[in-house]
Amino acid sequence: MSTVARIPLSGWGRLPISRQTLLHCRDRSSPLPLPDHGTLLPYGNGRSYGDVPLNDGGYALLTRGLDRFIAFDATTGLLRAEAGVTLDEVLKLIVQQGWFLTVTPGTRFVTLGGCLANDVHGKNHHVAGCFSAHVTRFELLRSDGERRICFPNDPWFRATAGGLGLTGLITWLEIHLQPIANAWITLENRAFRNLEEYFQINHAREAVWPYTVAWIDCAARGSALGRGVYMAGRHAPVGTNPPPIRHSQWTLPFTPPFSLVNTPVLRTFNWLYYHAPRPRLGYSHYAPFFFPLDHVRNWNRIYGPRGFYQYQFLVPHKSAWAALCEVLDRIACSGQGSFLAVLKSFGNLPAQGMLSFPRPGVTLALDFPNRGAKTSRLLDALDDVIRQAGGALYPAKDSRMRGDDFQRAYPEWQEFRSYIDPRFSSDFWRRVTEQG
Amino acid sequence: MQRVLIFGATSAIAEATARRLAATEVAFFLVGRNPKRLAAIADDLGVRTGNRAHQEVADLDELDRHPMIIDRALAALGGLDLALIAHGALPDQRACQQDVGKTMDSIHTNALSAISLSSLIANRFEHAGHGTLVVIGSVAGERGRQSNYVYGAAKGMLAIFLQGLRNRLTPAGCQVITIKPGFVDTPMTKEFAKGVLWAQPDDIARGIVRAIKNKSDVVYLPWFWRGIMAMIGMIPEWIFKRMRL
């Protein structure tokens, strides 16, 4: 492990930016590098949007150098790998051998350790639960040199899954994969005219499709409030052989001096997205189905140097409808639409982590270019709605939630505290526990 | 199935190269001195290739162990197609100046040990009439500079040795490839501040795999080092000796 001078780091939203000294982890068997002063925090691939992977003034433990596979049993689908391996690297190994990730978020450029530390969810949450539900064990390295092998239901497992990197360094983990016949997804698309229709479709589709998600046009108002497109999918059966597709990758090579995402662009984009002709039934390669945004590398740069906010919240089923109407209405009135508003209902499988975000209810993820006070006012107003509805915000996407909102939505935070490694800390944690 | 023997398999450049080779049908025999890291790399390559990588823990400064290691590798792999010699150590130049023992140690690790292995492997390849030997030298081996001439001298000696070996083995149908990396961001250079000239281990690995495919002789990696070194080579000695390099 080695050190480099203090450099600026940020999450995917490019805000906030913090300065920390980088420590490279390259060997899972070596002890944590422990500077005389200051705190550490693991940094995976920086795909969390806000300050969850940041530790201003401290040390970042860069985990990408822990990128080795340890064991893979292609008959049982059990994979053991170091925590800095990305899902992209896992998929390159397993898909051709007939296996797939049991839970995957909307980008494959995330590390296994990052997935566990945020206890991420995917389009199949209603049937598969969170990422940690498929982790069979992992090793946690603490600053006192202790190495703990943690198994499901062990309190250290519950603290570390969704533990935001605060309980120590996850050096390796073992996950259960699901078998697939090929790399294809059978899918069904369906437009819905408003939220009422969404709930009807969702109820019916969730019973039969393992992957479901909806996109919402957040520029629409009035009777079209909450219109969108519902997408459902499942792994294609044996014998599926759709025509080959071209995989291209685009990179946004630099950050434009201003945000390319403004109100007219958003309105047009959302209108086109809703009205775009799309086949009702079809096939897709798994990559565009699960990872539509991975197609453009560094797409986060379109928001310009000021960065952007992701805002992902969850509201319980009973208050979902009213809360969603209220949220969409406030966004439409503000004129600050979001590019991709993604709506998904979670299943009832309880998450293991003390601080895991998923719980029964409906979740909506939005992104907003940072327009300073105007954006803050809108997000504060949305917070009020979520608070009233008894909802929660997702730490992995957050850089601004209030401490009292966090503490209310994550009641186990007090118990979690005792599992925090004394040499670990984060901007997020200090923000939600040390201030108001 | 390509049979590959790697010395200094825990080197960042060697590991990146092995991963690239693992994309094809290959069997590995890995030699390194840190048992835990060697095992971790062997497991990883085992998963990537679908078959176990053989491993041997050895300090390659112990030259008398070399013949036995090579015998074991040939026995385990049932022959040999490719050998990569990647181990090396960047000494503290000042410490070498103070202590001639350190100078000799560096020459031993960076030149003699690699020459010993190259000689033994060359004889096997020549006998078999087949084989590719890849050795990592350095651009530092082209001209002696006050900041780095002990390491440079060892790498320079290695390069000339390999040149002769290439000349000898070409009629036998064997390849000898000298890799000359510039600045690479690896544990060896962790104390250096990194600038635009710095490459990542995988950039070097890509070049090594290409050199093997193209049956190259001497390869600068990344490519622009060929030009840089040509210019450095043109500076007259009476100027060069006054420069602070």
Ligand SMILES: Cc1cc2nc3c(=O)[nH]c(=O)nc-3n(C[C@H](O)[C@H](O)[C@H](O)COP(=O)(O)OP(=O)(O)OC[C@H]3O[C@@H](n4cnc5c(N)ncnc54)[C@H](O)[C@@H]3O)c2cc1C
């Ligand atoms: C386009 C896009 C789509 C996304 N879609 C989804 C989605 O559908 N569902 C979802 O849940 N999330 C989603 N996310 C969020 C993303 O999946 C999570 O933020 C994920 O945790 C990021 O992983 P990372 O490796 O980049 O970790 P980082 O963001 O670098 O770190 C995340 C946290 O993990 C900790 N950590 C990282 N490695 C370790 C380790 N080895 N040991 C201990 N702690 C560690 C860090 O300290 C930090 O607290 C999306 C993000 C993007 C950019």
Ligand SMILES: NC(=O)c1ccc[n+]([C@@H]2O[C@H](COP(=O)([O-])OP(=O)(O)OC[C@H]3O[C@@H](n4cnc5c(N)ncnc54)[C@H](OP(=O)(O)O)[C@@H]3O)[C@@H](O)[C@H]2O)c1
């Ligand atoms: N990095 C650069 O800028 C650069 C530039 C030009 C050339 N090179 C050359 O590239 C090669 C690979 O180096 P790297 O950059 O990948 O650095 P690295 O990761 O530090 O690798 C060097 C390796 O050599 C091993 N080694 C050293 N002495 C040994 C010995 N006596 N016995 C067995 N193994 C020994 C080390 O083992 P341990 O890990 O156990 O110490 C380490 O694995 C070296 O030959 C180096 O000289 C590097």
